[in-house]
Amino acid sequence: MPSVAVSGVRTVETHWIPLSDGRMLAARLFLPEDAEENPVPVILEYIPYRRRDGTRIGDEEMHLFFAGNGYAGARVDIAGMGDSDGLLEDEYVRREQDDALEILDNLCSQPWCSGVAGMIGNSWGGFSGLQVAARRPPQLKAIVTSCSTDDRYACDAHYNGGLLINDNFGWGGALFGYSALPPDPAVVGEERWREMWKTRLEHHKNHAAEWLKHQRRDAFWKQGSVCEDFSAIECAVLAVGGYLDGYTQTIFSLVENLKAPVKGLCGPWGHKEPNYGVPGPAVGYLQECIRWYDHWLKGIDNGVDSDPDMRLYLMDYARPHSHMDFRPGRWLGLPQWPAKQVGVRTLWLNGDGKLGEVPDAGDIKPVISSPLTTGVQGQEWCPYGQGRISAEGARDQRADDGGSLCFDSAVMKADLPLTGISKIRLRVAADKPQAQVCVRLTDLAPDGTSAFITFALLNLTHRESHEFPVPLTPGRFEEVELSLKPVAQVIPAGHRLRVAISSSYWPMAWPSPERTMLTFDPSGCRLDLAVLASEEGLVPVTFEEPLWAESGRVTVKEPARQLRSLITDLPTERTELTAMSDDGRFILEETGTEITSWRRKVYGITGDDPASCATTVTCHEEFTRPDWNARVDCEISFSCDRDNFYARGWVKAYERGAIFAERNYDEVIPRDCM
Numbered sequence: 001m002p003s004v005a006v007s008g009v010r011t012v013e014t015h016w017i018p019l020s021d022g023r024m025l026a027a028r029l030f031l032p033e034d035a036e037e038n039p040v041p042v043i044l045e046y047i048p049y050r051r052r053d054g055t056r057i058g059d060e061e062m063h064l065f066f067a068g069n070g071y072a073g074a075r076v077d078i079a080g081m082g083d084s085d086g087l088l089e090d091e092y093v094r095r096e097q098d099d100a101l102e103i104l105d106n107l108c109s110q111p112w113c114s115g116v117a118g119m120i121g122n123s124w125g126g127f128s129g130l131q132v133a134a135r136r137p138p139q140l141k142a143i144v145t146s147c148s149t150d151d152r153y154a155c156d157a158h159y160n161g162g163l164l165i166n167d168n169f170g171w172g173g174a175l176f177g178y179s180a181l182p183p184d185p186a187v188v189g190e191e192r193w194r195e196m197w198k199t200r201l202e203h204h205k206n207h208a209a210e211w212l213k214h215q216r217r218d219a220f221w222k223q224g225s226v227c228e229d230f231s232a233i234e235c236a237v238l239a240v241g242g243y244l245d246g247y248t249q250t251i252f253s254l255v256e257n258l259k260a261p262v263k264g265l266c267g268p269w270g271h272k273e274p275n276y277g278v279p280g281p282a283v284g285y286l287q288e289c290i291r292w293y294d295h296w297l298k299g300i301d302n303g304v305d306s307d308p309d310m311r312l313y314l315m316d317y318a319r320p321h322s323h324m325d326f327r328p329g330r331w332l333g334l335p336q337w338p339a340k341q342v343g344v345r346t347l348w349l350n351g352d353g354k355l356g357e358v359p360d361a362g363d364i365k366p367v368i369s370s371p372l373t374t375g376v377q378g379q380e381w382c383p384y385g386q387g388r389i390s391a392e393g394a395r396d397q398r399a400d401d402g403g404s405l406c407f408d409s410a411v412m413k414a415d416l417p418l419t420g421i422s423k424i425r426l427r428v429a430a431d432k433p434q435a436q437v438c439v440r441l442t443d444l445a446p447d448g449t450s451a452f453i454t455f456a457l458l459n460l461t462h463r464e465s466h467e468f469p470v471p472l473t474p475g476r477f478e479e480v481e482l483s484l485k486p487v488a489q490v491i492p493a494g495h496r497l498r499v500a501i502s503s504s505y506w507p508m509a510w511p512s513p514e515r516t517m518l519t520f521d522p523s524g525c526r527l528d529l530a531v532l533a534s535e536e537g538l539v540p541v542t543f544e545e546p547l548w549a550e551s552g553r554v555t556v557k558e559p560a561r562q563l564r565s566l567i568t569d570l571p572t573e574r575t576e577l578t579a580m581s582d583d584g585r586f587i588l589e590e591t592g593t594e595i596t597s598w599r600r601k602v603y604g605i606t607g608d609d610p611a612s613c614a615t616t617v618t619c620h621e622e623f624t625r626p627d628w629n630a631r632v633d634c635e636i637s638f639s640c641d642r643d644n645f646y647a648r649g650w651v652k653a654y655e656r657g658a659i660f661a662e663r664n665y666d667e668v669i670p671r672d673c674m
């Protein structure tokens with residue numbers, strides 16, 4: 001995939017943005033050379049990941065491209081991160097949004113700016129765009145948000161279906177490390193950088209533990225969740241993501257609920273921008289962004305407002321593998337969403353293990369008490385490592401199916417194109433007051449291979465509300481409905497559809513406090529499949545080839561690597577999944593900074609004991625120049641018993657190999673219907 005040389009642009013390494021309380025935020029600017037004579041709109045990317053080193057190469061690839069196409073790019077570090085003053089309080093706090101309003105005031109008052117702004121971002125930056133848009137700053141006319149959420153509780157790296165997911169700790173461990181890093185003395189000054197670093201470490205937090213203190217959808221999560229008031233967003237929104245990503249639901253929710261101009265784009269990708277999209281095909285995402293901004297920021301009538309409401313990639317069948325470089329399929333252009341071309345096909349879960357066309361009388365009530373390791377063949381909740389050959393995808397599901405109740409359809413006589421959000425209704429009873437259910441859809445090939453399609457999780461105490469959970473009455477049947485993660489995928493003729501239901505789904509979800517048995521009444525169990533019923537009225541979808549700007553030189557000393565292993569110790573029956581993400585060792589030639597960075601996650605569980613569940617995340621980061629050496633090593637670990645979670649951690653900061661500061665963390669957090 002080619003990069004392109006960009007001419008006629010200049011960069012400003014550090015532009016200081018003063019805030020009303022005296023703090024200064026650090027920005028890097030990318031400008032057309034003639035912008036002061038011919039002012040242009042500015043596109044803001046506002047994230048915590050260190051613009052001078054952490055995201056430098058990606059920033060250049062995107063923002064130089066924008067500058068070469070008539071826009072100013074501004075990459076700003078949020079307070080307390082990179083070289084910016086202040087402290088990182090947490091993710092997505094109100095103060096962060098307040099700062100963004102002042103940032104826009106500053107940028108739009110510069111002589112090179114036309115007074116109009118857009119925002120862009122993937123993940124945290126996508127969240128920021130939505131949250132700032134909901135504040136309605138007058139300069140902000142359009143945003144592009146990718147791999148983001150409108151609901152911080154229901155669709156983020158903490159809880160899913162009211163269940164605690166291990167991404168809370170994987171992501172929490174990464175932020176634990178990022179927030180302990182120092183500013184660069186070449187930017188903030190030799191006399192200030194140690195003082196700033198010391199202050200950051202003195203106020204450092206175990207963020208994953210803080211998130212675990214909010215096990216219900218309370219005010220903590222509602223703040224920054226734009227679904228609380230979709231009408232607050234009035235600027236144009238392009239919502240982007242992929243089926244392999246953890247945030248797919250957001251695209252569909254925004255397109256369906258926003259009253260402002262909005263379009264959706266969803267491909268087969270993981271947690272990446274579509275110009276780097278893996279599995280492929282990658283697309284010309286930056287060109288799509290230019291089209292979007294040209295219309296909404298410059299008033300160019302280029303037809304972008306007439307694009308289909310939703311552009312979805314309909315995936316063909318592919319044999320399961322932990323990593324796919326490319327996913328065959330084709331693009332669908334749905335003029336409106338919800339789409340009249342998408343209908344519902346209902347199948348009933350029968351007591352004999354079949355998916356039937358008519359409901360079951362319910363004479364046979366199947367039961368399941370899944371092994372706690374049911375789920376080890378599944379994908380990561382959010383595959384962050386796509387594009388780096390990371391084995392985060394779902395493997396052949398037959399082993400997980402063996403620990404599940406399975407209901408199989410008849411052989412498909414014609415292709416069945418699932419498109420959108422399918423739903424399943426269950427009539428279920430548990431033998432304990434706390435229980436969970438996982439539902440997976442898989443594609444059964446004629447040779448028996450079971451390929452993952454989509455899934456849904458539910459904490460059964462959250463069956464009525466994530467805000468006000470209610471324990472179950474053992475033995476009493478409850479009616480519940482689960483919305484499966486959105487997908488567009490063809491089940492080919494000659495294959496069968498399987499519904500697999502389990503009472504555990506580790507390591508994605510933390511197990512219930514006790515082993516549980518679920519009983520199902522088939523008379524109340526049905527699957528409503530969202531199916532592309534007609535292609536009449538669909539519009540063609542094409543994209544340019546993926547491009548980005550040439551970035552600065554990087555000298556690789558040690559290559560990056562992604563390692564994943566699943567090991568069971570037979571004498572103890574301890575199963576551990578280890579995931580290592582190593583960015584290698586490299587030098588950013590423009591600044592002369594050598595960087596090493598790695599993160600390791602270990603998820604473990606023993607036999608049939610839910611209290612044995614534990615997670616440890618360890619991180620390392622080091623910066624080296626002749627005039628500077630700083631290193632941070634840190635670790636968080638979480639374990640549990642029936643009543644509590646146990647959160648521990650440590651961080652050690654070094655300057656030239658000597659301890660600069662260290663902290664330890666140890667607290668007990670009660671379980672709350674979790």
